[in-house]
Amino acid sequence: MLETVIFFFLAGLAVAAGVAILLSTSIVRMAYWLITMLVAVGGLYFLMGADFVGVIQILVYVGGVAVLLVFGVMLTSRQLAPKLRPGRGEVLWLAIVGFVLLEALTLSVLHTRWQQNAMAPGNSVGEIGRNLLGEFLGPFELVSVLLLVAMLGAAYLARPKVPTQGPQHTKGTMVS
Amino acid sequence: MMGLTPYLILSAILLVLGLAIVISKRNAIAMLIGVEFILNAAALNLVAFSRHGIGGLSGQTAALFVIVLAAAEAVVALAIFLNFYHTIATVDIDQGDQLKG
């Protein structure tokens, strides 16, 4: 019973965050609704007993990706940006496409007979570690290489350059 | 006791919301936010399946990979976007309609 209440609270929070982002015009508010959604999904992971994934979600997503996005927001919205809104026709098409997709997914979920047997909650960290070095060894190594490439690529792309046009910025060397 | 379907429906809703954000926003960082929604929906789906016994713990491991990949992708996307911002000097991606630069 309590689990249901917490689930609906967290799920409602995540969905409300999404809707708020759709309706919002300030990019800073959008970033903080994203953080709300990330924490809500982390809470859902904890609710499901996936402790390790939940902690990694908060540590990496909230403590890393969200901070990065907020930095990006702060670096690029210092000037008075015009409020960018989509046009009317776009909103209608968006609503139609969105609802159709949602209906398709929901109906397919509701009409499938899932075999549900609850996993025994226990210490999942060791098992996940064994998985990473056993079954998922290939993806694990590939992800390491991918992270290295991403870091190098981002560092190269974000290197300080002399701007040929546009406003003069201070060198953003500390964010790299 | 929660079943599997509420989690799947929630992840479907988050996916559609993310898609809506990606499509409708003109600010590049807002698009990134939408992509994060989509990735989170996928990871939630995977963990929900793992929690309800389908696939063992591979679901949680795969969700870990999704989180890591999302982080890497956010880093590169933000670097590209900052590059774009330095040349075009606005956050509106509709202005980035030239292949040069």
Add this chain to the structure above:
Amino acid sequence: MYTYERPKVEYKGLSRPIVQLAMKWGPIGIPLLLRFAWGIFFAALVFVVAFVWLVGHFLNPLLPWFLRDLVVVVGLLAFVCIVAIIGIWGERKVSGRIQSRLGPMRTGAWHGWAQSLADGLKFVQKEDLIPRDADRPLFRLAPYVALVPAFCAYLTLPFGVGWVFHDSDVGLLFVLAMLAIEVLGVIMAGWASNSKWSLYGAMREGCQLVSYEIPMGLSLLAAVLSVGSLSLVELGRVQDGGWWSWLLFQNPFLFFAFFTYYIASLASCKRSPFDLPEGESELVAGFHTEYSGFRFVMFFFAEYAGMFAVSALATIIFLGGWNAPVPGLASPLWFVIKSTFLVWVQMWIRWTLPRIRIDQVMHACVKYLLPFTLLLFVGSSLWQLYDNPDHPWFEGFAAVVRFGLGGLGLLLLGLYFAGAAYGFYHRNRLVGQMVRKHLPGA
């Protein structure tokens, strides 16, 4: 003759009845409170103990689990508040002594112990000021985003073997994750203040905190490798064999990992020498420039709660947690003593070392601390690989090294106590005799 007239301030909302009450009963009530302070304190203590005993004995079988959890959470919250209050008072006394003065001496008869309470009362009655162009919802939200994770980190911290709210399998990572959320609160505060100085402080602080999380996590992981579990209770239980079984002395790499973790945690708590985000002489007050009154108290509490939390983490993982130096005398009191000692060392470092510039901070992290921590991590794992009965020579060597490290630890502790004894013996000469004699209550 000029007489002081209290400016006419219009109090709105909840503060109005509180301020009216305080102004009516304050001049009588506060001296009475301080006169009977000891009596009130003991009465409160007896009352709380009686309440807890009653609840524990008579209501425990009837209490649903969440009410028990609620009581524990309230107890933790009280503990965090007491830590913050004593921390603020202690900081002022410590800074005073290091600067050859006495610190607060008047509020409360003994060494100004009530200074924190007086500060609290002062902050509560301050005007609630929000800058005109500030982002109001975010401005209001930011102190809570900074304070709540700092408190949530205590939920998985074990004070003793049975003294933990939730013995999570990933307790260590949970504490690190909570400390990572604080970054966002600080950035939110800096942004929402709509002030250049706050924004600079916030951005510098964001860089610093996020960068120093890596050496912090790696040093802790080096210790986790030798135990094999992320659960904090397990990490503490492994060290229950006495002084020489503490993880600090298992490995020369872990010995240094403690120091790198401590340095990284200094940066993570925004403590000097890394306190540029709140650099008092540079950015007014950094990211919390525009915060006054109770919101500032929240940031302050968050800082001291975070300080105690990272010290507690260092205690559990490296210094044996709740275990005594001899096996068998384990108690939560040891945990509190050791964590308080580490907090006191943090304050000591703050008032001794000068502040470091932001580029020096980043260089120190990326160029020195991070490669060193990686070396420690690799070294510790290689040590683990060879320190087993398959390699008897190495095992013997490792035992000798452990013995040596234990001796080194004893030596350092002895040096500390020798210095403290010297300072105590010569305290008149070092602090200033005139200061000691001419203050009331000294």
